[in-house]
Amino acid sequence: MDVSPDFDVQLGRDGVALTVRDRELLSAIDEAGSLNAAADSLGRSYAHAQRRVVELEDAFGSLVDRSRGGGGGGGSELTDRAQELLATFDRVRAEFAGVAEADETVLTGRVIDRDGELATVETAAGRVRAVTPPDCTAVAVTIRADAVTLNRPADAPEPGGTSARNRFEGQVLEVDHGETLARVTVGIDPELHLTALVTVESVERLGLDSRAAVVATFKATATRAVARTES
Amino acid sequence: MDVSPDFDVQLGRDGVALTVRDRELLSAIDEAGSLNAAADSLGRSYAHAQRRVVELEDAFGSLVDRSRGGGGGGGSELTDRAQELLATFDRVRAEFAGVAEADETVLTGRVIDRDGELATVETAAGRVRAVTPPDCTAVAVTIRADAVTLNRPADAPEPGGTSARNRFEGQVLEVDHGETLARVTVGIDPELHLTALVTVESVERLGLDSRAAVVATFKATATRAVARTES
DNA sequence: CTGCGTTGTGCCATAGACGATACAACGCCG
DNA sequence: CGGCGTTGTATCGTCTATGGCACAACGCAG
Structure with a gap:
């Protein structure tokens, strides 16, 4: 289904949320040197901008020396x-933007073991460890492409020596070259393709041609499961 | 600064956004079996709920058999x-929630090399490869704790054999045990601490006691830089 | 054929966010 | 001392999302 995930970031404190609109306002004040000129340059009313600054300062502390x-x-x-x-706002927004853009692989399966937030999910392709909400057995597991690390089989870390709890062997099916980033589709199973986002440089260094053998690893803490309605 | 990142998810299509409020409505229809009872159970007006369903169907296609x-x-x-x-909404929301909760390490530095979206950033602790917006040299690099993989030095992957482009050696400074997840602080440099979120099982398996030597790796594609205002 | 609970539709009321306007207060500067 | 551009404040109007309500249409059950 061709829907595009979108989001609104906010920084909350004391029940007040600093939104992207507020970010623009503060930024404009910084550039214009006055609240009045800032509101004007944004095509907003001075009155509301002034009130908003006071509201924000009530929650976040002193923001504007007037x-x-x-x-x-x-x-x-x-x-x-x-x-x-x-700066914090920009960082958080960049992180969210990365998630919104990222390709992801979705596996369905059932929880066969659980330990607090962590669960082992049995899927068609094998067992996956993922962060899982409580009280659900039928789940969908999401693996973001930027969380998947590809390794040459010879150099792949020993399962006992790394904190990457998920490990799948497979072969490269397709490499979608971008300018500097490449989307690599790894076939784990006839039924399962795993997408990884890596640099073009890594593609060349690891020799990720079609049919090359690779080991894909990803952390349990970067993998989220959600309840799935049994259909 | 004790602010809490927050977010609103949406699934967009044809200019219409399916929000969390819409998700609740659809979910309630599913449970109640009628639009009327659904609106009632949510304390909303039937009229508006009905109109909203039509709006959504205009953009997303048939959603409710009435x-x-x-x-x-x-x-x-x-x-x-x-x-x-x-299901898609829930998956996306879970991904965002994971990002909103995650601890992160922030490094400031300067871009010393750039190739499209990717840049090499010189920081106090060494060079980091990160996804970077165009036209900026002073940047802040964000590394999410759930993107950092810890390895035993003996088993750490050769830099040439993995797509994890960032690699730092250090020693464990602190382990903040949760129930099943643990936040491990790794000292890379007297000035730099890197936080990793790993499972408690990994902590035990890798012997991540205080002062244990570890190799931390993370992918360039999971690392975002944002422009920083020079101060 | 009537009753009933649903969907579909139109109109108005309400609340919140925001712009428009007006005016007072402030403090340097010519 | 008056001018000027700023901040601070109050009041009103507008727009949008939403709730409240009324009423028609529908189709089976009795």
Whole structure:
């Protein structure tokens, strides 16, 4: 189904959420040097922008040093705390964007063992360890392509020596070259393809031609299962 | 700064976004067997719920089989497509939730080489390969704890044999045991701590006691950089 | 044929977010 | 001392999402 995952990021605190809209406002204040000019450059009303800044400061602490009167009539600039908030916002947003874009492999299976948040899921392709919500046995397991590491069979880490709890042997079926990133489809099983996102450089270094043997590994903590309605 | 990242998931199509609110509505229809009872059980108005279903179907295709008249007055049930949409929604939401919860390590540095989306960033602790937006040199690199794999030094994969492009040697500084998951802080440098989220079982299997030597690896494609305002 | 509970539709009310406008307060500067 | 551009504040109007309500259409059960 061709739907596109999308998201809105927020940084919450004291029940107030700093949204992308607020991020734009603070950023504009930083550039314009005054709340008034910032609201104007964004095509927003000064009144609302001013109120919003006060609301945000109630929750997040001092964000904008404002002064009125004086040379040029006054002005405003961001505090260090506000700069830090903006940086955090951008980082979080980038992380979410990465997830929204990422290809993913979905396996269906059943929980055969559980230990707290972690479960072992029996799937058509074998057993997968994944973070799993409580009280469900029929699950769908999602494996993000950027979480899958590919290894040459000879150099693949011993299962006992790595924290990557999931390990599948397979062969390269297809390499979808991008400019610097490549999407590699690994056949684990006639029924199961696993997609990995790796650099083109890795493709060349590992010799990931079609039919090359590879070992795919991924961490249990990067793998999420969700309850599946039995149909 | 104690802010909590939060998010709203949506599945977009044809300019219409299926939100968490819509997910609740569809789910309630599935359980209640009628649009009327569903709206009622959610404390929402039937009129709006009905209109919303039509809006969604305009964009996503047939979602609810509705019939009026007949035994019991009629009723509604979800189509397979709707069930599939709900499952997709849950999977995406779980992925985002994982990101929102995850601890992360932030490194600041400068881009010293760039090849399309990928860049090499020079940081205090060494060079990191990360997905990087265009046109920026001062960046902050985010490494999610669930993307970091820990290896015993003896079993660590050869840099040439794995697609994990980032590799740091260090020693365990602290292990924060949870029930089944543990947050391991690895000292790479006096200045740099890297946090990894691994299973408790891995902690025991790898013997991750304090001061144990480990090799931390993570993929470039799972590492995001964002522009940083030079201060 | 009537009753009943459903879907479908239209119209109005309400609440929240936001813009528009007006005006006071401030403080340097000529 | 007055001008100027800023911040601060109040009030009103608009837009959008949503709830409330009324009523028609439907189709089986009795």
